[in-house]
Amino acid sequence: MSKRKLTQNQQRRIQSNNIKNLKRHQRKNKKDIDWQDDMLGNSQNGTVVTRYSAHADVETENGEIFRCNMRRSLSSLVVGDKVIWRKGNEQLQGISGVIEGIYPRENEITRPDYYDGLKPIAANIDRIIIVSAVIPSLSLNIIDRYLVICETSNIPAVIVVNKGDLLNELQRKEVEQQLKIYEDIGYQTLIISAETKENMDKLEVLLSSGTSIFVGQSGVGKSSLINMLLPEVNAVTNIVSENSGLGQHTTTSSTLYHLPQGGNLIDSPGIREFGLWHLELEQITKGYREFQYFLGACKFRDCKHLNDPGCVICEAVKMGKIHKTRFENYHRLVASLAENKAQRHFSTS
Incomplete structure (x- = not known):
């Protein structure tokens, strides 16, 4: 007798319950550090350079990094946030201090989450690097999804196509024609290769000022680019699944790196599908x-x-x-927006 296949909504509810049970177990078996005022030093400024589920690494103005807890009053904290924090008089359970406040953000990137609503990914960004690849295929529809986010966040975007070494002459001409669509409306584009180092010098110049963030589907080579730009980081790489054509997630926490030539780079967890169902139709239209x-x-x-x-x-x-x-592509996004909102309404009713 064959097993009945679970629907997508049933799978989501099971996953949600599993996550809630795990969090409940973690709270039960972990004692939070109760930082008293006399246990902490003076307030100082810092920048969040790595965000974990329960902690964050804060970099001081002189370049030191300390792992900190967060006050429960803080609603959200992401890589790139400018914060006020206090160092503890001693290290407790591997934690060196506590973050007490967040300065107003110049901007932020957010993505929708089925269970937690709108979740910020990173803050105070000067440019978004949309990383795509020719394997499994170059998807202009996915690029357009990211560009809508860039436009609604009012953050400049650069489209980078990785793995250019896999293109033959005919394929390269086709990709160049596709990228010209975006160049004609004012976007900067670049074909690169982490393997042959094609145009990597141009990418390094681009990244040498301000704070940039890599976004893109899993498997497009974001971690490989990090390895090339920052060999000492030794970011974990992975190979695109031959069966599904989808990449495996290789980054589990967002991290801000300082580049040797200047500038900062944020590496964010891979996102296979960048949902836009939190946006209104007018926002998507203006996103073009x-x-x-x-x-x-x-x-x-x-x-x-x-x-x-x-x-x-x-x-x-x-x-x-x-x-x-x-x-x-615009009408595909509009249709998917209506479909996703209908599914969410059905699953919550």
Whole structure:
């Protein structure tokens, strides 16, 4: 007799219960350090350089790093946060101090989580490096998802295609044509190879100022790039699964690294699917930067930019002012947004 396959919602509920039970077990078997005021030194500034589930590593202004607990009053804490913390008079259970406050963020990247709502990933970022790869395939739809996040967060984006050494001449021309779609609307693009070091010098120059963050699906080579940029880090690498074509997660905590040539780089856990269901339709539409010039000029205020009469977006596509691929990807995102919201409503009702 065959076993009945669990639905996706059933799998999520089981996973959620498992996570809750694990957290309950951890709380039961772990005593939190109760930092009293007389156990701590003076307040000082620092930057969160690594975020773990229960702790964070804070770097001082002179470059020292201390592992800290967080006050329960802090709602969220991510890599890149500027914080106020106090060092303990002695180390307790491997913890050196406590974070007491977070300075206002200049910006932040967030992603939706089915169980915890909207979760920040990193803060105070100068540019987002969207890392893609030609294996298993270059997905413009996924690139567009990341670009919507960049636009809504108001953070400049750079599109980097890794594993360029795997392209033959014909494939390279095809990828270059795909990237030209983004270059024509103002995005910087770069084909690189961590294997042959193609254009790695250009990437290093790009990263040499401010704080950058790598985002992208698992298996695109983010950890390999970290190894090349920072050999001493020895980030764990993994090979794309030959069976599924999907990469395995190789980074379990977000970490900020200082680059030798200057600048900082945040490596974030791999994300196979960057959900956008927390965004409203208007935000996704504005997330396509080439649409912005035409918005508000359609005949009807509730124009869906599909088959509506008097739609200036559709007219711009016909005239070649908006690329057809981007237009089609936009409607894929809109359709997936509606589908995901419907599924969430059904699973919580």
